[in-house]
Amino acid sequence: MYKHFSTAPHRGRHCIISLTPTMVVYTAEEYADMIALYHACNRNAWQAALQYEQQYGNVRQNMPTHCTIAATWKRVQETGSLIPRKKTGAPRTCIAGATRR
Numbered sequence: 001m002y003k004h005f006s007t008a009p010h011r012g013r014h015c016i017i018s019l020t021p022t023m024v025v026y027t028a029e030e031y032a033d034m035i036a037l038y039h040a041c042n043r044n045a046w047q048a049a050l051q052y053e054q055q056y057g058n059v060r061q062n063m064p065t066h067c068t069i070a071a072t073w074k075r076v077q078e079t080g081s082l083i084p085r086k087k088t089g090a091p092r093t094c095i096a097g098a099t100r101r
Helices: 028-040 045-056 066-079
Strands: 005-010 013-018
Touching: 028 045, 028 066, 045 066
Parallel strands: none
Antiparallel strands: 005 013
């Protein structure tokens, strides 16, 4: 899969924005480490992302962004689970003859 990246300034920093949607799958241990660093950094997701890269940059392939860490904490609060739920259900289909208003 090809990825195209661009940088855009955000609050004085540059963020990498992916133009193609990709989802990185982390292990439960990696999510737990994100949450531990988030709390160690006084619930600062930016600082936790930097700390994660410093601590695990040589060991792990994919580094989470501050958005990933914040979303993980939100998921833990809402569902009690570190792991995202798989999307289930029937795919969307189009009904012949149906009109949209």
